[in-house]
Amino acid sequence: MALPIYASPLERIWYWTYRVICALIFIFLIAPILVIIPLSFNAEPYFTFTQKMLSLDPEGYSLRWYDRLLTFGMQNPDAPRDAAWWGDVWRNSAWVKAAKNSVIIGFFSTILATVLGTIAALGLSRAEMPFRKPIMAILISPMIVPIIITATGLFFFYSATGLAGSYVGIILAHATLGIPFVIITVTATLMGFDRSLLRAAANLGAGPVRSFFKVQLPLIMPGVISGALFAFVTSFDEVVVVLFVAGHDQQTIPRQMWNGIREQISPSILAVATILVVLSIALLTAVELLRRRSERLRGVSPA
Amino acid sequence: MSDIPIGPTATARQQRLETADGTPLKSALARASRRQKLRALALVAPLALFIIVTFVLPIGQMLLRSVNNTQFSDNMPALVQWFAENPPGIDPDEAAFAALVSDLRNGAAQRTVGSVGTRINYEVPGTRSLFTATARRAADLEPPYREALLEVNSDWAREDIWAAMRGASQAYTANFYLAAVDRKRDLDGNIVQSDPQNRVYVQLFLRTFMLSGVITLICLLLGFPVAHLLATLPLRKSNLLMILVLLPFWTSLLVRTTSWIVLLQGQGVVNNVLVALGVIGDDGRLALMYNQAGTIIAMTHVLLPFMILPLYSVMKTIPPSYARAARSLGATSWTTFRRIYLPQTIPGIGAGSILVFILAMGYYITPALVGGATGQLISNQIAFHMQNSLNWSLAAALAALLLGAVLLLYWVYDRLVGIDNMKLG
Known part of the structure; x- marks a missing residue:
């Protein structure tokens, strides 16, 4: 979109104004996420840049809020930091406990969502699939229905069935919320899958199960993994x-x-937020690499 | 032409087409395709079953609760029977009061009277204590019960309470929907507006639609130029810039909301910068949070990627040659944009706008944290009734109305865009 030679002065002005506007919008998108990172190292309990931080004085920065993440909820936070102290962190720190719960729930709900979602996506992407659109609409709907409605429905349902307050209940609910993402990414990957490969496999004597695991799954794996990452993040x-x-x-x-x-x-919240931002950068990188790999597998290379 | 057999002979030969085992080809094909269909269905079945059990059924059950409330009818059997035997218009007689007293005695013994009082309290505010206080003394009451009850509390003669009890004696009621649209029944059963101080929900629905519309519009205004830039830059550069769009998309919603709290609060970064620049005085700090402005700013930021991504995927497919042709035919750049480029982006505008609007309507977390009193949406009211006022049937009725609006838009989205075309990143 380079500026053509014949552009009038007005168009030149607009061309640069437009770029400035876009730059401002990009700043709007990214600045709120980046701004909390330095603030989480604030030595003072404020949510704004202190004079010392602005003058890049090392005294203005500290790791105390990260330390607080570990010590909050501990039995003996002031004990010497030996193996027993770390054991105390692992067992009692409120944030560490929360992280353990999040990982457990995220892991199992991701497995459930990915397995069920991938199998269903295989069916949905077949040409013979009857009632494709309405079924798809129902399977995607957990993403569209406001979360408060889902939560309200589950509250009544779980109170009646005794799943309230159980890990199984949360895992099932989170799997439901993650499934639309798996379906969308895996069906998108399957659209680029050449079905004649399956016929070739059958021709060479592979049964449907074998040809799925040996031929189809490796090729759609990038899509499956990025769907799983979406489900995990959800x-x-x-x-x-x-x-x-x-x-x-x-x-x-x-x-x-x-x-x-x-x-x-x-400011402990900002420390957690910073850790989560780093995590999301890692996940975004993973998904981007998977997308490129998928394109390479399909033989579409970016120009 | 003549060597192609036509007429009866050909039909006969076609009918004789058979597979190796002698079944007619037509039925063999039909069977094969049926088997294919079943196989496809069998793959989808586990997930469909899962979603039905963990998602569709719970929501259906909740919707049932919006029209079905047995708090009164289950716990006041004698009075329910009296209402069934005596049509509306008959004033409560001694038998009715006797039934009331016997139900209150049972209610006090089984501790259900609180839930009965709560149910009537929804219809006639301030009556819960009438039930609980009377029930405590119900055991000592002697016939004639009418006089005895009126002596305990003269409110038992009130017509509106008896009308509310008659209404509540039916398990199935539309009253919660009436309440959700600021309506109620008067003594004669006509639907009238609620008292002015109780009229909140219509306004809240309107505010939800209005704020969602404003947020959608701002997202479109901010998303359009960015999507256009991404679609027209060379792929290497645009991939790099795309990260700036995708990173917020992948970042936790709570993290983004937290950072807006940090930025927008009175002593926050935005106000500090403005004060340092001398734009505003130290005493004139802007109230950017705990009001509608906070909700709009934070939600625009959260939902912007949902606008940019559909716009981008449509804009990427628009060939630049049309615009060049228009320019070479003498159109100004503004005319080219308005008459050639913009119409081609309409599918993307539609997809992005509906998606953002749907998601904005149901938002809960961000308004709850940065919205204050004026920036709350309908979801926050549903949560309030679920967790604080415990009027679950009203919460369910509000949720049903919100769900109806969302599903309607979802259907429109499906017709316009097709859910199979939804893309993530």
Whole structure:
């Protein structure tokens, strides 16, 4: 979109104004995420840049809020930091416990969503699939229906079936919320899958199961993994359903953050937020690499 | 032409087409295709079953609760029977009061009277204590019960309470939907507006639609130029810039909301920068949070990627040659944009706008944290009734209305865009 030679002065002015506008919008998108990173190293309990931070004085920065993440909820936070202290962190620190819960719930709900979603996507992408559109609409709907409605429905359902306050209940709910992402990514990958490869495999004597695992799955794997990552992030970031159906002791990272923000927001929240931003950068990189790999497998290379 | 057999002979030969085992080809093909269909269905079945059990059924059950409330009818059997035997218009007689007293005695013994009082309290505010206080003394009451009850509390003669009890004696009721649209029944059963101080929900629905519309519009205004830039830059550069769009998309919603709290609060970064620049005085700090402005700013940021991505995927397919042709035919750049480029982006505008609008309507977390009192949406009211006021049937009715609006838009989205075309990143 280079500026053509024949552009009038007005068009030249617009060309640069347009770029400036776009730059401002990009800043709007990214700045709020980046701004919390330096603030989480604030030595003072404020949410703004202190004079010392602005003058890049090392005294203005500290790791105290990260330290607080570990010590909060511990039995003996002031004990010498030996193996026993770390054991105390692992068992009692509120944020570590929340992280453990989040990982457990995220892991199992991702497995469930990915397996069920991938199998269903295989069926949905077949040409013979009857009632394709309405079934697809129902399977995608957990993404569209407002989360508060899902949470309300699950609250009543789990109270009636005794799943309230159980890990199984949260895992099932999070799997439901992650499934649309798996379906969307895997069906998109399957669209680029050459079905004649399956016929070739059958021709060479492979049964349907063998040809799936040996031929189809390796080729659609990038899509499956990025769907799984989406499902994991959905579960890892979900707070409303947890608030409604989880038991009192089932803290997760988002729930702990939610409570922290509502009750008394401390810079510890910014430390957690920074860790989560780093995590999301890692996940984004993973998905981007998978996308490129998928394109390479399909023989579409970016220009 | 003549060597192609036509007429009866050909038909007969076609009918004789058979597979190796002698079954007619037509039925063999039909069977094969049926088997294919079943196989495809069998692959989808486990997930469909899963979604039905963990998603469709719970929501259906909740919707049932919006029209079905047995808090009163289950716990006041004698009075329910009296209402069934005596049509509306008959004033409560001694038998009715006797039934009331016997139900209150049972209610006090089984501790259900609180839930009965709560149910009537929804219809006639301030009556819950009437039930609980009377039930405590119900055991000592002697016939004639009418006088005895009126002596305990003269409110038992109130017509509106008896009308509310008659209404609540039916398990199935539309009253919660009436309440959700600020309506109620008067003594004669006509639907009238609620008292002015109770009229909140219509306004709240309107505010939800209005704020979602504003957020969608801002997202479109901000997303359009960015999507256009991404679609027209060389792929290497645009991939790099795309990260700036995708990173917020992948970042936790709570993290993004937290950072807006940090930025927008009175002593926050935005106000500090403005004060340092001398744009505003130290005493004139802007109230950017805990009001509608906070909700709009934070939600625009959260939903912007959902606008940019569909716009981008449509814009990428628009060939630049049309615009060049228009220019070479003498159109100004503005005319080219308005008459050639813009119409081609309409599918993307539609897809992005509906998606953002749907998601904005149901938002809960961000308004709850940065919205204050004026920036709350309908979801927050549903949560309030679920967790604080415990009027679950009203929460369900509000949720049903919101769900109806969302599903309607979802259907429109499906017709316009097709859900199979939804893309993520």
